Amino acid sequence: xxxxLTAYRMEDLKRIERAAIQRAESAKTAxxxxxxxxxxxxxxxxxxxxxxxxGSLSAEERPKVGQQINTSKSRIEAALEAAMVRVEKGRLEExxxxxxxxxxxxxxxxxxxxPHPLRIVERDVIATLLPLGFTVAQGPLVEHDWYNFGALNFxxxxxxRDQQDTLFVSDEVLLRTHTSNVQVRTMCKQKPPVRVLAxxxxxxxxxxxxxxxPTFHQIEGLWVDGHTTFAHxxxxxxxxxxxxxxxxxxxxxxxxxxxxxxxxxxxxVSCVGCGGTGGGCRxxxxxGWLEILGAGMVDPAVLEAVGYDPEQVQGFxxxxxxxxxxxxxxxxxxxxxxxxxxxxxxxxxxxxP
Ligand SMILES: [Zn+2]
Numbered sequence: 248x249x250x251x252l253t254a255y256r257m258e259d260l261k262r263i264e265r266a267a268i269q270r271a272e273s274a275k276t277a278x279x280x281x282x283x284x285x286x287x288x289x290x291x292x293x294x295x296x297x298x299x300x301x302g303s304l305s306a307e308e309r310p311k312v313g314q315q316i317n318t319s320k321s322r323i324e325a326a327l328e329a330a331m332v333r334v335e336k337g338r339l340e341e342x343x344x345x346x347x348x349x350x351x352x353x354x355x356x357x358x359x360x361x362p363h364p365l366r367i368v369e370r371d372v373i374a375t376l377l378p379l380g381f382t383v384a385q386g387p388l389v390e391h392d393w394y395n396f397g398a399l400n401f402x403x404x405x406x407x408r409d410q411q412d413t414l415f416v417s418d419e420v421l422l423r424t425h426t427s428n429v430q431v432r433t434m435c436k437q438k439p440p441v442r443v444l445a446x447x448x449x450x451x452x453x454x455x456x457x458x459x460x461p462t463f464h465q466i467e468g469l470w471v472d473g474h475t476t477f478a479h480x481x482x483x484x485x486x487x488x489x490x491x492x493x494x495x496x497x498x499x500x501x502x503x504x505x506x507x508x509x510x511x512x513x514x515x516v517s518c519v520g521c522g523g524t525g526g527g528c529r530x531x532x533x534x535g536w537l538e539i540l541g542a543g544m545v546d547p548a549v550l551e552a553v554g555y556d557p558e559q560v561q562g563f564x565x566x567x568x569x570x571x572x573x574x575x576x577x578x579x580x581x582x583x584x585x586x587x588x589x590x591x592x593x594x595x596x597x598x599x600p
Contacts, residue, residue, distance in 0.1 A: 253312060260312070260315045263293045267283060267287045271283055271330040275337075276334060280330050294320055297312070361597055362596070363593060363596075364573045365464050365569050365573055367596060369446050372466050372487075372567070376468060376483075381442045382442065384432075384445055385429060385446075386423075386426070386428050386429035389423070390420070391420055394423075395423050396408055398552040400546050400549050401506045405506065410452070412451060413452060424451055425449050426566070427445070427564075433445075434550075434554075434555060435553050435554070439473070440471060440560075441471040441472075445465075446465070446569070447465065447466075457580070457582060457583065459582070460583070462586070463570050466569060467567075468564065471560050472561075473561075475561040475563060477544060480565070484498065484540070485498050488514070488516045497516070498515065498516050499515050500515075501513045501515065507549050508544055508563075511541065511543035514538075514539055514542060515539060518530055518531035518537050530578075541566055542563060544563050545562040545563060573585065
């Protein structure tokens with residue numbers, strides 16, 4: 248009789264195990280799995296019922312059924328665990344679909360910016376001159392007349408001081424017409440030797456058209472030291488031109504006039520378009536030469552104005568338009584393109600000529 252009861256219990260256990268594993272395999276949610284666990288393994292679950300009935304078995308038979316309970320329990324637990332993994336994986340996949348994550352769609356392109364062409368030129372000019380010992384300085388865009396004109400030997404009636412040419416804020420304050428104010432400010436606070444570059448934005452009273460803009464960019468250089476001569480000026484600027492436009496570049500100096508330099512000169516470089524041969528070249532209009540910058544020996548009156556002794560120190564200065572060099576370098580035909588910030592234009596400049 249005892250043996251028969253044991254056989255029933257063993258059969259019950261196997262039936263419970265089979266049914267539980269089957270339910271686990273077809274479960275679709277974590278909640279369903281939790282329900283199966285409670286039904287079978289819970290305190291009042293099916294295995295518990297069998298466990299409580301062990302008392303009706305003989306001491307001899309009890310361990311056999313007890314062992315089967317443990318075996319069934321761990322098999323059911325393994326089945327529930329596997330079901331949980333399967334359900335969780337399915338849920339993640341559903342979430343991805345619900346999130347409309349379509350891996351076949353093209354990715355979102357991260358657009359890279361590029362330096363503005365005027366910045367590229369400014370950067371290259373500075374890089375060319377830094378090895379010669381220059382440093383870069385900046386100064387105010389809104390300036391007192393003295394730093395922009397007075398200290399630079401502009402007489403009171405000079406036409407540049409006319410309101411037709413210069414944007415005045417008040418009688419004595421204006422938007423700087425060149426970056427020379429930085430030269431003056433540097434010399435006022437620093438004893439020679441001075442080697443300084445002044446890049447930046449300048450302002451003139453001009454109508455905006457293809458070749459003029461009321462706002463444009465310059466870079467100026469100033470070199471002051473004892474025994475500085477015109478030969479130094481020529482050497483530095485020739486080196487500069489060769490570095491910026493290529494080693495085969497030739498330069499020529501023509502006499503000119505500026506209030507703040509004496510003697511003054513304009514430097515031309517052999518044309519970047521035709522290599523200086525001229526003949527039908529649109530860039531140099533057939534002359535073979537391109538006007539690049541103005542320069543000269545610093546006028547003794549300027550040195551005196553900033554408190555230097557012209558008997559002890561001399562210097563030279565030069566200045567050029569950033570737009571002009573960019574126009575020559577890339578053949579840009581309308582200066583307004585530099586200020587309109589049209590990305591279709593700006594995207595064409597990578598920094599390399
Ligand atoms: Zn040419």
